[in-house]
Amino acid sequence: MILPLGVLAALALARYRGPGKGALETLLSLPLVLPPTAVGLVLLEALGRRSPLGGWLASHGLEVVFTWKAVVLAMAVMSFPLLVRSARTAFEEVDPRLVGLARTLGCGPLAAFRRVTLPLAWRGLLAGVVLAFSRALGEFGATVMIAGNIPGRTQTLALAIFHDNQLGRDDRALVLAGVTTALAFVALWTAEWFTRRRSRRIAA
Amino acid sequence: MIEIDLELALASYTLRVAARLEAGVTAVMGPSGAGKTSLLEAIAGLRRGARGRLALDGQLLLDSVNGLSLPPEARRVGYVPQDAGLFPHLTAHANVRFGARADASAVASAIATLEIDRLLERFPASLSGGEKQRVALARALATRPRLLLLDEPLAALDVGLRERILPYLLRVRDEWKTPVLYVTHNVGEALALSRRMLLLRDGRVEADGAPFELLAAPALASAAEPGVENLFSGRVRGHDLEGGVTILDLASGQGITVPLAAALTPGSAVTVAVRAEDVIVARRAPEGLSARNLFEVRILALARAGADVTLRCAPQGGEGTLEWIVRVTPSAAAALGLAVGQVVYLAVKSHSVRLM
Numbered sequence: 130m131i132l133p134l135g136v137l138a139a140l141a142l143a144r145y146r147g148p149g150k151g152a153l154e155t156l157l158s159l160p161l162v163l164p165p166t167a168v169g170l171v172l173l174e175a176l177g178r179r180s181p182l183g184g185w186l187a188s189h190g191l192e193v194v195f196t197w198k199a200v201v202l203a204m205a206v207m208s209f210p211l212l213v214r215s216a217r218t219a220f221e222e223v224d225p226r227l228v229g230l231a232r233t234l235g236c237g238p239l240a241a242f243r244r245v246t247l248p249l250a251w252r253g254l255l256a257g258v259v260l261a262f263s264r265a266l267g268e269f270g271a272t273v274m275i276a277g278n279i280p281g282r283t284q285t286l287a288l289a290i291f292h293d294n295q296l297g298r299d300d301r302a303l304v305l306a307g308v309t310t311a312l313a314f315v316a317l318w319t320a321e322w323f324t325r326r327r328s329r330r331i332a333a
Numbered sequence: 334m335i336e337i338d339l340e341l342a343l344a345s346y347t348l349r350v351a352a353r354l355e356a357g358v359t360a361v362m363g364p365s366g367a368g369k370t371s372l373l374e375a376i377a378g379l380r381r382g383a384r385g386r387l388a389l390d391g392q393l394l395l396d397s398v399n400g401l402s403l404p405p406e407a408r409r410v411g412y413v414p415q416d417a418g419l420f421p422h423l424t425a426h427a428n429v430r431f432g433a434r435a436d437a438s439a440v441a442s443a444i445a446t447l448e449i450d451r452l453l454e455r456f457p458a459s460l461s462g463g464e465k466q467r468v469a470l471a472r473a474l475a476t477r478p479r480l481l482l483l484d485e486p487l488a489a490l491d492v493g494l495r496e497r498i499l500p501y502l503l504r505v506r507d508e509w510k511t512p513v514l515y516v517t518h519n520v521g522e523a524l525a526l527s528r529r530m531l532l533l534r535d536g537r538v539e540a541d542g543a544p545f546e547l548l549a550a551p552a553l554a555s556a557a558e559p560g561v562e563n564l565f566s567g568r569v570r571g572h573d574l575e576g577g578v579t580i581l582d583l584a585s586g587q588g589i590t591v592p593l594a595a596a597l598t599p600g601s602a603v604t605v606a607v608r609a610e611d612v613i614v615a616r617r618a619p620e621g622l623s624a625r626n627l628f629e630v631r632i633l634a635l636a637r638a639g640a641d642v643t644l645r646c647a648p649q650g651g652e653g654t655l656e657w658i659v660r661v662t663p664s665a666a667a668a669l670g671l672a673v674g675q676v677v678y679l680a681v682k683s684h685s686v687r688l689m
Contacts (some may be wrong), residue, residue: 226418229379232405233412234432234476244431248422 161210168206169274176202176275199276200283204268208261215260219253220246252324259320263313286312335480335512336388339395341368341375348372348536358506358513360523360544363533369516372533373482376514377412378405389479411473411481411511415488417465419457425468426453432476443471446504463494467501474509481505481513488518495519500604500689502526503566520548521609524658525564545645545658548638562609562658564689565589569597578625578683581605585648585655590625591686604689609643609660611685615678616669624680630657632675635666642666649676 160168176183176193186193193199223246231241247254269287276283278292286309293302335354340347348368361369375383378394383402387395389410394403419428429449430440444450447467457465466486473481486502487495499522505511506526517523523530523544530547532540540547567583572595579594581603589605597603613624630646633656637643644659657679661671671677 224418226414227420229374229377229405230412230414230418231420231431232379233377233408233410234472235406235409237404237406245420249420 157213158210160207165207165268165270166274169203169271172199172202172206172271173275194275195277195279195283197276197283200272200285203271203275204265207268207271208264211264212257212261215257216250216254219250219257222253223249255320255323259316262316266309266313334388334390335514336386337376339372339375339383339385339387341371341380341383343368343371343536346536348375350531350533350536350538352531352538352541354512354514354529356510356512357529358502358515358527360527360530361514361516361533362518362520362523362530363539366535367533368536369533370484373412373484373514373516376480377410377482378403378408379412409476409479411476411478413466413469413473413481413483413486415485417457417462417469417486419460419465419469419472421457423456424453425449425455425457425460425464428457428468429453429471429475431472436477439477440475443474446474446508447471447501461494462490463498466490466498470501470505474505474511478511481511483513483515485516485518487522496606496687496689499525499564499606500566503564503604507566520544521562524548524562524609525606545634545636545643548636548643562660563607563612564604565607565655566602566604569594569599569601569603571599572597583655587628587648587655589681589686590683591688592683594688597688606687606689607657607681607685609658610641611681612657612659613680614644614659614661614665614669614671615680618678619680622680623682625683626679626681626686628657628679628681630677630679632671632673632677635671635673637663642671644671646677646679 173194174180176186176199178184178187178194183194191198193202227245227249228241231245232238236244267287268285269291272283272285273288278284278288280289280292284292286305290302290305290309293299293305334356337354338351340349342348346368348371350368350372361372363369371380374380376387376394383395384397385395386397387393389408393401394408394410395401419425420431423431429443444453447470449464449467449471452460452464452468457468460468470483470486483502487498490498502513502515503526506513513526515523515527527544530540530542530544531538532547565583567581567589570580570582570588572579572593574593574595577593578590579592579597581589581591583589583605591605618629619627629649631649632644632646634645635642636645640663641660642663642665644657644661646657646659648655659679661669669677
């Protein structure tokens with residue numbers, strides 16, 4: 130879900146050379162260093178029914194806080210910086226002269242992006258997605274603040290493990306930890322497999 | 334017809350170039366940092382901030398007074414940078430087909446002209462420098478550009494490879510008839526390929542004219558490095574197995590003898606190269622000479638460049654297409670009393686004529 134947005138932000142950061150670039154970058158990276166509970170609290174305050182934004186959303190029938198949407202939002206905000214950072218590096222590594230050449234060969238800016246920039250930045254993008262996914266998988270603090278821990282509704286794997294452990298159901302917690310491990314393993318392995326296949330082709 | 338009247342602010346000076354170029358090859362020379370690459374990029378539309386006027390075959394590409402600046406994809410100008418700039422994630426074939434306007438017949442003729450059919454399935458990382466340049470040239474040609482910008486396409490190659498690419502450039506010039514702006518450091522290449530030369534220095538056109546007339550310019554004399562000044566295309570007439578030679582017909586109709594190359598079938602097209610310093614000049618028709626090639630020519634121009642005297646000669650009474658560039662020492666020029674208008678004989682050993 131955050132992929133298109135993250136790619137756009139990364140592109141903007143890679144190309145934009147104006148004032149405020151540093152501040153914007155820092156702002157985007159802030160969730161990386163803040164305690165997740167602090168981020169969760171800010172989100173909660175911003176989207177709760179008493180806040181103007183939350184009230185407006187509620188009046189349009191959109192309840193965010195303590196629903197699954199809050200889970201998604203918390204994960205997105207927390208993993209966004211990781212995606213943006215690696216996507217940006219990936220874009221910066223694409224030689225801008227190759228993009229220029231694609232233009233002289235008749236490609237518009239969008240076509241040049243699709244046919245040259247994207248394929249060349251693909252590995253970095255994938256790495257960013259995997260990183261972001263792992264971060265989302267492990268997300269705990271912000272989620273528990275804004276979405277609560279409602280079994281069957283807003284309980285994520287990470288929350289459930291903590292929950293079961295607190296209730297003394299360690300066997301269930303262990304099974305869930307195993308599921309998490311399997312998910313993470315498959316994600317990382319797939320990413321690794323993609324990048325290896327690609328680099329072999331380019332170096333061949 | 335290409336009309337250039339450009340201004341582009343660069344880090345240490347402003348590039349100002351005004352010129353009207355006809356078809357054929359125009360060489361762009363000058364010391365490093367003179368603005369040669371910036372000029373090409375501005376013409377291709379890759380430089381923001383270029384001001385002035387650019388027109389190609391009557392169509393305006395840039396007219397900053399009226400706020401017009403066509404994006405690169407609308408200019409139909411082909412660009413080949415020094416390092417070829419192939420897309421590393423695509424095969425040679427996909428690179429050549431990349432251009433949005435590339436139609437199948439243009440792709441096929443570009444592949445044939447540059448003889449890259451055996452490289453098509455390979456990725457750029459596995460191609461040699463010369464092969465990359467040929468693929469990059471084919472990629473640009475396949476879009477049928479109205480103007481081709483070549484930025485030192487041979488500079489990254491060693492001397493031997495460089496001379497093997499030159500015939501391809503000759504074919505692009507003569508068979509595709511695409512006008513070319515050719516940035517080079519090599520005076521020999523410029524003499525062999527171009528009819529017109531722009532000499533840039535610190536962003537200005539220091540000299541503009543026929544390459545031969547500019548030979549004596551100090552910037553050129555200091556940049557001079559050996560090249561192949563005489564480059565002719567021709568066809569194989571036949572082989573003299575006993576004599577150990579192969580005879581070629583040059584485009585001018587004259588014959589020229591080279592060491593036996595029996596593998597060439599009669600009628601096939603070839604390119605030959607002769608270095609300017611490998612030609613012997615005689616005032617009278619020499620007799621009893623071992624050199625197999627003798628041409629009666631008239632001296633059209635004579636220039637003192639650096640430590641040498643360079644002559645431009647054309648066959649007596651023949652068509653002017655086959656011009657010879659010959660280099661002798663000042664002492665030889667003085668001893669022979671060489672002067673413009675004089676008829677002399679040029680002798681070339683078979684072994685000095687190299688098949689390319």
